Amino acid sequence: MTRLLWIPRGIGLGLLAFLIFGPLLNLLLWAFAEKWFYPNAFPSDWGFSYWGRVFSPRGAAWEALGNSLTVALLTVALSLMLSIPAGYALARLPLPAKALILLSFLIPQAFPNLTVYVNIARIFYQFGLNGTIAGVVIVHTVHGLVLSVWIATAAFSAVPRDGEEAARSMGAGPFRAFRDVTLPQALPGLLAAAIFVFLESLDEFTGSYFVGAPDVQMLPLTLFTAAGGGNYQIASITALLLLVPSIGFMLLVERFLKADVLARVGK
Amino acid sequence: MPSPALPRHRSALPGLLLVAPALAMVLVFFVLPLAASVTGAFATEEGRSLANFAKIADLYLPDILFTLLVIGLSTLLIAVFSLAIAGYLTLGRNPRAVALLRWLYRWPLFIPFIVTAQVLRTFLAKNGMLNGGLELVGLVDPATASNWLDGRAIVFAFVWKQTPFVTLLVAGAMTSLDRGTIEAALNMGASRLRTLWDIVTPQVAGTLMTGLILSIVTMMSVLSVPMMLNATAPTTITADIAFRINAYGDYGVANALGVVSLLMTSGFAILYLRLGLKERT
């Protein structure tokens, strides 16, 4: 009886694999398709001519990739800098209306941001922040803060208090105790937060456009233009390009993305 | 007032100081511009009024319902799938299948929404790979096949993209559970499905809800997916906002739609708080 269990298990996993990799396979096919019409099930011409167009000296793909990466990394840095103290306080220190504070970080995601970013752009122009990497980083940070603060809070609540208390009783200052005892233990959770902020930043479009363009070109903008124009090849190649940092980052930090790290999110 | 320097005092000051920079960031760079948007929702040429909301009632009620339906259905499916996957990861007996599943389910997490929309557009087309696969197993007749590019495509995209995220959180919560009770239930002959539903799920409900609320706000604000995948009317609120601005240059109704959307997410958030509080007490 149990021997036959491999059948439903195989079918289930196969179906899941098809649903997950089918769309991605489609993306790969389009990236190398020169011609692909109905009723051909597969491209009738293959080649690299669209790759040449994306990476042509004036195609600005490299610049967009560089900008997207820079912004994503700086966003991660700024988010962590804000979320580590906030998450620590929310997890450990007495605070009034904790739930409300946590929820307030949801606001930037809860309002459709198109109209808000128009206003932000207006404000940024006055401070010369428009069209700068710094401006885009700020917008992305605010947008991703809910993930980093919530996950950081969870990470700190998962660390037992006794270590820090022991360090304090042995005469270490509060900052020292935090740095040497609590922070290292919370690190995997904080790195998980970093992953999500990084992905969120790579994906962000509206804010990048209103605050960044034309001085700061980002990959999602390139992708949106190509996709909206129905140029599937260029869109697919740009999409693949966008996947490189995502998957690279994933491989780099995957060992930190352990399930138990996230066990306490929302508690 | 007790001095904040004393460690054991229940003063809220140090905590507030540590939270302040992050909160200030949200306040200055989002809440203030947001306030301008909310006031804009009531601004019309004839001064302050509810005219923009009247127009919404006139034109966009079906779209609001459609949005609720799409988000609701997506959330439900995400909950089911993430519980199923996380459950199998926790209770599965075949280590190879568990390892394979663990490797498999995460991929969409790393695919940006805009890429998701782009790939699904071709995957779900009439002659796309999904129909191709269904034809292969005889579920769809190529002559009468139709494309999936309507509300179903949006739900597909949302579930595809968000399930791994929620699964990750839920699986995390499940691994930290006490294995003892689970083993006990299994030993007493409870099926794994029963164990998952009766023993495991109640204990991870809080985490599941958190994952779902984060998914809901994300789905509510994603523009690329409905724009690229949904051809039919009705459409989602975000697409209407974009249309209101692009076709009419009408920020009043766009802002009012934003307020409606905010009210909807607030509704979900209040529900979440209620459930969360009940659990904690």
Place this chain on the structure above:
Amino acid sequence: MKTTFATALAFGVSLSPAFAQELTVLTAGDQNMVDYVNEYLGPLFEAEHPGVTVRAVGTGPGDAGSQKILERFEAQAGANASVWDTDVAVVHEKFAGPMVTAGYLAAYRDAITTGSLVTRANADMALGAEVKGYVMPMFNSQTALAYNPAMVETPPQSYDALKAWAAEHPGQFGYNGIKGGASGVSFVMGWIYAYGEGDAAKLMNGPFEEAETGKWDKAFDELAAFTKNATLTAGNAGTLDMLAQGEIAIGPVWVDMFYSWKANGQLPEDFRLVLPEPGMPGQPMHYVIPEKAPNADLARAFVELATSPKVQAEGIVERFNWYPGIDAGHVQAELPAETWDKLFTDVTPDQLAARGKPFPIAPYNIAILEAYERHLAQ
């Protein structure tokens, strides 16, 4: 936090290339518009002006792309910026009027030598708003029905014929509604020109009268019934894509996109166009220069080059098969006859003259779109 900020700012400064002579060109429209500036116009201009770099930024297809340019201008005007960040912008006709009215644009047409090469009315008036002097048309575009000859034996020469054909072939006609781009909007406008009970000429030329907006109910009810029998596509590109994939047989498209797709190998060679009676709208894309452009002299020189007969012939007609922006006579002289004739393979010059319409003036435009939403979105 302070240090992060400083680092971030330093990064921003060091990464954004701050050349003294950089000409920033914002362009609405599809990727091919960005490519046109990047791959063709830019290098041409740089060769004439050593030391200048042309930087093209696409703001996205359709009205949304132009709207984003308008919003950029609004934001900079609102912030009282003394120098803006855009030298030249390419916008849809619909947005030229609001930009002129708001005082964002420089009146430069009389200051450039090619200004006198344009006499067509749509370079003076844009959907009922006077824009004379502020715009130069980059090219004129037209919508038409693209069809797959294998699936459509006799292409419908009129809206009536299309209605009859679509009734016999359910689901084979596809269009993108009004929320996914202007080719669908254009089809709807043509429908109202054909079946609205008012005066189509008044819709195109004004004046705006509220009473006129009540004369479309029957036409919209018919359109609702017609749409039930049609396939809805996701955007201008979606229609072309579904044509290429054999999902639909016929649908409204932009002529310029149609030819670009063919040139790219995204559409089979044998696909054709037909412009049905009484006609469908078209519109020009306009070059505009902001009043506070950082390099106004260079900007004017750029537009002058872009609207010169040689560039219009070589870049617009020969490269892309688009209808020229300046008067045809100046362009035709620059080209061999067969290249010129290629423009009119499917739609003859006579048909274009008779059936190529402007869009309705702005207030009617809005009223028709809202009426569509009311009748069809429910």
